[in-house]
Amino acid sequence: MTIRFNDETFRDDYSFRNSAEAIRRFPFPFDKDDYMYSVNMEPHGTGGRAGSVFEKRFDVDEHYVAEMRDRAITLAGDPLRCQSLPHMELAGWDLLELIMQCKAEDYPELFQLHRDGDRWHWINRPLGIEQRFTFLDPTTLPCGPLEYITRQAQGDFAVLDQREGNLWMDAGMVTSQADWSLDFDIGMNFFEWHAPVPKAAEMGIFQRALKFLLAVQQGAPSRRLNWTMTVNPRLDTSPENYHLWGPEKRTITPENVGAKQYLRVELQSFWRLPRSNALAFPIRCYLIALEDLVTVPKWARRLHRVIRDLPDELADYKGFAVNRQIIIDYLAQFDDGKPTSPGIFADD
Amino acid sequence: MTSLMLRVAAAESLTPLVKRFRFEHPQGAALPLFSGGAHVVVEMPDGEVLRRNAYSLISDPQDGSGYEIAVRREDGGRGGSRFMHGRVQPGDQLRISLPLNLFALDLRARKHVLIAGGIGITPFVAQVRQLLRMQLPFELHYAARSRAEAAGLKLLPDVPQIHVHISDEGDHLDLGGILSGQPLGTHVYTCGPEGLITAVAEAGARLGWPKTVLHSEVFQAPPPGRPxxxxxxxxxxxxxxxxxxxxxxxxxxxxxxxxxxxxxxxxxxxxxxxxxxxxxxxxxxxxxxxxxxxxxxxxxxxxxxxxxxxxxxxx
Structure with a gap:
């Protein structure tokens, strides 16, 4: 398998594009025609559906090189997007090992890891990186282990410490987030950082989700999909930079909604880390323009029904209430009222 | 529950009541590493009954070549430990779950104080190795009735941070003494009989320790009762x-x-x-x-x- 990496941007001229292949493998998040929160966990790991974003443990796609370039730009402007409290260094090494090992095993033509005891040799061909270092010795890397490896891995990473029967947001790399801030959430526990989410607390969702996450076992990672809407293919929709992207919400018109309005899907996975007992929480972001999404008839019908019937608080929370009617009107033309098949995948 | 079929590589008596077992992958593959305080669940096919007991890992958390546990024979127990002592031989294969840690070190601590009573030493054996490797300040207090019964003596390294208290020799745990005078930011971990855990909690409360820095593990077997x-x-x-x-x-x-x-x-x-x-x-x-x-x-x-x-x- 060869991947052709796109030369594209996620800001300014927004030259981001999905190829036909990327559209086909997009992780459409709705398995039925309506949506409400649920603890929708399923096992993650090797052996996911061939060709889908679930096939490999850390999916690498055509956007890899451009996403890493975009992360570097964001970090240069705001180094606090990557933080690790002092007790989380061991977890950073755990995460580095996990990602290097998975990538080297799952994409041997792109990544290689050679280990000789604690002396490791890492080769990342797409980014042109070759690094020899001593595992667990931070002086042998150009930056901390968490920052080092997450500058080479798509998606955001929260690394959660587990103690007192709770999870704590004590480290992370967050540059492609749906309007939340690591710098604000750092040190918070599971209930504190979820406090802004409407309705879910009353539904007991967080209690149940936390119980599940506390018991995630080594070698048995889980995943779920989450979603929102974003205007323009922008990875960094952070509170810190709201002044840059918030006003863009007002640029949506019935004429440009198909091209400028994106469905934003997060593939969230959960991994128990061996040495630190921390929980790694990668949040991988996938973007698709509505005009690309509607090329899959099942997704077009279903997304129309979901957005049309969504409770108002959720549209508010997800930040697209202002454009909701334009989106519904656009999608309505692709919904002939026919039934849709179960599950998230496109009909063959 | 993710598990592995592992081969018993060694079985050795540490004391008359405690036996150490070492498990390795039958093909020699590396086992997942773990954190100090983690346990595994061992499946024991005992005739018609499939017994499953949890045991703390006592081997080096950074050593994937094998997992080790120490099992105390409980003659009045439900049969799991008797099965391990009486029936399990080197070369046998047993199903072992992947490690899970419900008694992890809080790595924010400025210092770690570990207090073990009897067979409650087991989670600390791996934690001590982790603390030594990470060069973190700690002290371990290990209370046992007699030297002959103290299986931990054969499992712990000879380092000045470890203090052994043998009650037959008149050396009793002085919890008040241990807990007073510790630096701010110290965390305390207790494993052993319920009475010891309560005593540490009471001493901590008396000395004004926050509850959140007092950790304990009561790993109990299912209590019997009426049908x-x-x-x-x-x-x-x-x-x-x-x-x-x-x-x-x-x-x-x-x-x-x-x-x-x-x-x-x-x-x-x-x-x-x-x-x-x-x-x-x-x-x-x-x-x-x-x-x-x-x-x-x-x-x-x-x-x-x-x-x-x-x-x-x-x-």
Whole structure:
């Protein structure tokens, strides 16, 4: 398998594009025609559906090189997007090992890891990186282990410490987030950082989700999909930079909604880390323009029904209430009222 | 529950009552690393009964070449430890779960104080190795009745941070002395008999320690009790739970699929909804909230029992 990496941007001229292949493998998040929160966990790991974003443990796609370039730009402007409290260094090494090992095993033509005891040799061909270092010795890397490896891995990473029967947001790399801030959430526990989410607390969702996450076992990672809407293919929709992207919400018109309005899907996975007992929480972001999404008839019908019937608080929370009617009107033309098949995948 | 079939590589008596077992991958593959305080669950096919006991890992957390546990023979117990002592030989293969840690070090601590009573030394054996490797300040206090019974003496390194208290030699744990004078930011971990854990909690409270820095692990076996019957709502079947059997074991014996992990009332995996309860649930777990307990709306089948007319659960 060869991947052709796109030369594209996620800001300014927004030259981001999905190829036909990327559209086909997009992780459409709705398995039925309506949506409400649920603890929708399923096992993650090797052996996911061939060709889908679930096939490999850390999916690498055509956007890899451009996403890493975009992360570097964001970090240069705001180094606090990557933080690790002092007790989380061991977890950073755990995460580095996990990602290097998975990538080297799952994409041997792109990544290689050679280990000789604690002396490791890492080769990342797409980014042109070759690094020899001593595992667990931070002086042998150009930056901390968490920052080092997450500058080479798509998606955001929260690394959660587990103690007192709770999870704590004590480290992370967050540059492609749906309007939340690591710098604000750092040190918070599971209930504190979820406090802004409407309705879910009353539904007991967080209690149940936390119980599940506390018991995630080594070698048995889980995943779920989450979603929102974003205007323009922008990875960094952070509170810190709201002044840059918030006003863009007002640029949506019935004429440009198909091209400028994106469905934003997060593939969230959960991994128990061996040495630190921390929980790694990668949040991988996938973007698709509505005009690309509607090329899959099942997704077009279903997304129309979901957005049309969504409770108002959720549209508010997800930040697209202002454009909701334009989106519904656009999608309505692709919904002939026919039934849709179960599950998230496109009909063959 | 993810598990591996491992080969018993060695079995060795540490004391008359405690045996060490070493497990390795049959093809020599590396095992997943773990953190100090983690346990595994060992499956023991004992005739018609499949026993499952949790044991702390005592080997080096950074050494994937094998897992080691220390098993104390409980002659009055349910049979798991007798099976391990009497039947398991080098070369045998046993199914072992992947490590899970419900008693991890809090790595924010400025100093770690570990207090072990008897066989409660086991989680600390791996933690000491982790602390030494990470060069973190700690002290371990290990109380045992006699040197002959103190299996930990053969498992711990000879380092000045380790203090052994042998009561037969007149050396008793002085909890007040240990807890006073520790630097701010110290965390305390206790493993051993319930009485020791209570004593540490009381000494901590007396000296003004915050509760959140006092950690403990009471790894209990399912307590025996009177036999009882349970109705399974999904199939309508009624199953009997024997005096020395847990509800979880009875469910498994009846072929009911149920998730589990620690089998000691701590991890929450087997939590089960109670649909109807005429009688009293004997809660023995450390997992459910006070509300869940008093409303009798949930039960932890791994350790809790029932007395009364009818219990209907969502299984």
């Amino acid at each position: 009882f019957a349970v109705v399974l709502a999904r199939s309508g079947r009624t199953i009997e739970v024997g005096a020395h059997q847990s509800l979880l074991e009875a469910l498994e014996a009846a072929g009911v699929e149920i998730d589990w992990s620690c089998r000691g009332g701590a991890c929450g995996r087997c939590e089960t909804q109670v649909l109807s309860c005429h009688g009293r649930i004997e809660h023995h777990d450390h997992w459910l909230s006070e509300d869940d307990r008093s409303s009798q709306s949930r039960i932890m089948p791994c350790v809790s029992r029932f007395r009364g007319e009818t219990l209907i659960i969502d299984r």
